[in-house]
Amino acid sequence: METELRLLWVAIVAYVLSGSVAIFGLILKRRPDGFVLAAMAGGLLLHAAAVALRWDRLGHGPFVTLFEILSSNVWSLTLIYCLAYWRYRAVRPAAAFVMPVLFVLMGWLMLSSPEEGHFPVTYRTPWLYIHVGLSKVFLGCVLIALGMAVVVLLRRQGLALGRLAGLPPDGRLDDLAYRFMALGLVFQSLMLVSGAIWAQDAWGRYWAWDPLETWSFVTWLLLAFALHLRLTLRASAPAGAWMIVAVFGLAFLTFFGVPFLTTSPHKGAV
Amino acid sequence: MTVHAVAVTPGRRAVRGAWLARAGSLRLTLGILPLLAAGVLAAYEGPAGDYATWVLVVPLALLAGNLLAAVASHPAFRRQGALLVFHLALLALILLVAASRLCYLKGTAEVLSGGEFAGLKDREAGPWHRDRTGDLRFESLGFSIAYRPGLRRSGTENRVRWRDAQGIPREQVVGDQEPLVLDGYRFYTTHHKGFAPVFSWRPGTGTADVGSVHLPAYPEHEHRQWNEWRLPGLAEPVWVQLAIEETVLDPAGPTAFRVPARHHLVVRHGEERVTLRPGEAARLAGGELRYLELRTWMGYAVFHDWTIPWLLATCVLAIVALAWHVRCKHFSRPWRPEAQAEEKGMEG
Numbered sequence: 001m002e003t004e005l006r007l008l009w010v011a012i013v014a015y016v017l018s019g020s021v022a023i024f025g026l027i028l029k030r031r032p033d034g035f036v037l038a039a040m041a042g043g044l045l046l047h048a049a050a051v052a053l054r055w056d057r058l059g060h061g062p063f064v065t066l067f068e069i070l071s072s073n074v075w076s077l078t079l080i081y082c083l084a085y086w087r088y089r090a091v092r093p094a095a096a097f098v099m100p101v102l103f104v105l106m107g108w109l110m111l112s113s114p115e116e117g118h119f120p121v122t123y124r125t126p127w128l129y130i131h132v133g134l135s136k137v138f139l140g141c142v143l144i145a146l147g148m149a150v151v152v153l154l155r156r157q158g159l160a161l162g163r164l165a166g167l168p169p170d171g172r173l174d175d176l177a178y179r180f181m182a183l184g185l186v187f188q189s190l191m192l193v194s195g196a197i198w199a200q201d202a203w204g205r206y207w208a209w210d211p212l213e214t215w216s217f218v219t220w221l222l223l224a225f226a227l228h229l230r231l232t233l234r235a236s237a238p239a240g241a242w243m244i245v246a247v248f249g250l251a252f253l254t255f256f257g258v259p260f261l262t263t264s265p266h267k268g269a270v
Numbered sequence: 271m272t273v274h275a276v277a278v279t280p281g282r283r284a285v286r287g288a289w290l291a292r293a294g295s296l297r298l299t300l301g302i303l304p305l306l307a308a309g310v311l312a313a314y315e316g317p318a319g320d321y322a323t324w325v326l327v328v329p330l331a332l333l334a335g336n337l338l339a340a341v342a343s344h345p346a347f348r349r350q351g352a353l354l355v356f357h358l359a360l361l362a363l364i365l366l367v368a369a370s371r372l373c374y375l376k377g378t379a380e381v382l383s384g385g386e387f388a389g390l391k392d393r394e395a396g397p398w399h400r401d402r403t404g405d406l407r408f409e410s411l412g413f414s415i416a417y418r419p420g421l422r423r424s425g426t427e428n429r430v431r432w433r434d435a436q437g438i439p440r441e442q443v444v445g446d447q448e449p450l451v452l453d454g455y456r457f458y459t460t461h462h463k464g465f466a467p468v469f470s471w472r473p474g475t476g477t478a479d480v481g482s483v484h485l486p487a488y489p490e491h492e493h494r495q496w497n498e499w500r501l502p503g504l505a506e507p508v509w510v511q512l513a514i515e516e517t518v519l520d521p522a523g524p525t526a527f528r529v530p531a532r533h534h535l536v537v538r539h540g541e542e543r544v545t546l547r548p549g550e551a552a553r554l555a556g557g558e559l560r561y562l563e564l565r566t567w568m569g570y571a572v573f574h575d576w577t578i579p580w581l582l583a584t585c586v587l588a589i590v591a592l593a594w595h596v597r598c599k600h601f602s603r604p605w606r607p608e609a610q611a612e613e614k615g616m617e618g
Binding site: 088090091118121122124125168172175176178179182183185186189190193196197200201202203204205206209211214217218221222224225228229231232233 | 600
């Protein structure tokens with residue numbers, strides 16, 4: 001366990017370094033893109049090694065304890081954001097707003113116990129991996145959209161206008177953000193369906209309105225509402241950005257709030 | 271009788287079209303989606319039963335009407351096939367969920383190891399469900415459950431036997447992810463299982479009957495291993511307690527569910543109290559009760575819903591169509607950071 005934890009802490013240092021440099025880059029009007037990307041990718045490799053060692057030691061994936069769930073989410077969200085960072089050069093400064101969200105998860109991770117948990121027998125199915133994987137892609141898509149939404153909202157508030165001037169105009173950010181929101185809807189739908197298949201096998205029912213199912217469905221409805229709102233009322237970029245913040249907030253609470261309050265067997269191994 | 275043909279004038283058609291457009295308006299969708307979310311939360315927080323049903327049914331019915339009108343009136347659906355398929359699939363999903371609620375069955379059953387399924391213990395069903403559980407036959411041949419240290423259940427294997435449609439005996443091991451499916455009814459093993467003393471009861475004059483008493487689930491109710499039942503011909507119930515004289519499931523290490531080798535039963539009937547070990551008998555007022563052996567019982571969750579494969583197929587169709595639409599609308603051209611004309615609206 002010592003080696004796993006050491007690797008994890010070094011990975012977190014790399015992530016924090018990457019995020020901090022992104023923030024200072026924005027403040028100082030610099031573009032340290034290469035360093036940010038390299039630190040992020042380095043952290044991901046070390047983190048992947050830590051997760052793999054733990055997986056090998058315990059014989060199951062990071063799906064059970066708070067520590068494992070937070071660790072796997074930090075890894076998957078960073079990976080998805082890292083790919084977006086690499087692909088969309090023009091919006092890289094938005095990392096200064098995305099990385100602090102991951103810092104929250106990392107701080108929580110450092111406070112949680114790395115002790116082993118019981119891997120329930122209902123988790124021994126490939127559907128667990130499919131369901132959890134899809135949920136991570138969904139949250140990653142909304143996280144990418146969140147970065148652009150924050151830029152739009154800061155501009156609307158007249159904050160950091162000079163520092164955000166190099167970024168594309170609001171309409172283009174809104175367009176890209178909603179591409180990821182639409183992609184998020186696809187992955188969230190897949191997550192709900194794969195979860196229903198798993199639930200049918202594990203508990204003999206495909207849907208039971210347990211807390212996690214209920215809040216996931218409400219998040220799906222809010223995401224569908226956000227997409228329809230933008231389409232129907234031709235909502236402005238700031239209005240669309242507020243909707244992204246709302247969807248991310250609800251999704252975040254569903255992922256990291258509900259599972260730890262519920263006593264249902266569906267503990268939310270996300 | 272004279273039949274007069276009623277011509278639909280262009281004016282009437284326009285009025286009908288305007289109503290359809292209003293019913294299918296996306297603004298209306300924007301009102302219904304929060305209503306549905308509120309209904310979901312109200313059903314979740316509020317009391318179960320009719321209230322929970324109606325707060326979901328009303329917004330879902332409104333959404334179905336809105337969807338149908340939108341598909342019929344909105345030109346975007348004629349231009350974008352994937353969008354049309356997605357929304358039609360959503361409509362089909364709503365109808366299938368309604369059919370599911372009308373026709374489903376959910377229940378529980380307990381079956382003695384070496385015994386036959388003899389009907390449901392509890393059931394909850396939609397009004398249109400035709401209950402055929404009385405025709406189902408299968409035998410539980412026993413089960414094994416392994417535990418990791420700390421009594422953490424790690425796997426259930428329950429061997430069952432039944433006859434197929436041709437009358438040929440079949441055997442299968444069912445368990446945690448593998449239900450027994452008979453005539454569309456799915457039997458899932460659960461963590462409810464326990465011990466069942468088997469007795470023979472010979473009334474004063476007559477032949478002996480053999481039966482079992484299912485004790486509360488073990489180890490869930492480890493310290494409440496007693497039950498009461500009525501013997502044929504006796505007015506007062508008989509009370510039985512299983513006294514286990516060894517550690518059946520040791521939390522200190524890996525273990526497995528098993529019948530305790532050392533145990534006895536305490537049987538009470540009125541003022542009489544006797545202790546029985548396997549093979550021993552007691553004279554009760556009205557007959558002889560013989561304790562034959564201790565077996566196990568397995569609890570099953572039973573589920574029937576013919577819509578499941580259709581729901582899955584419709585979900586897959588909906589998501590494929592949605593993914594295709596998102597690809598065409600949002601990802602068919604590369605995103606460019608420089609300003610360009612806003613591309614919003616369903617024309618996409």
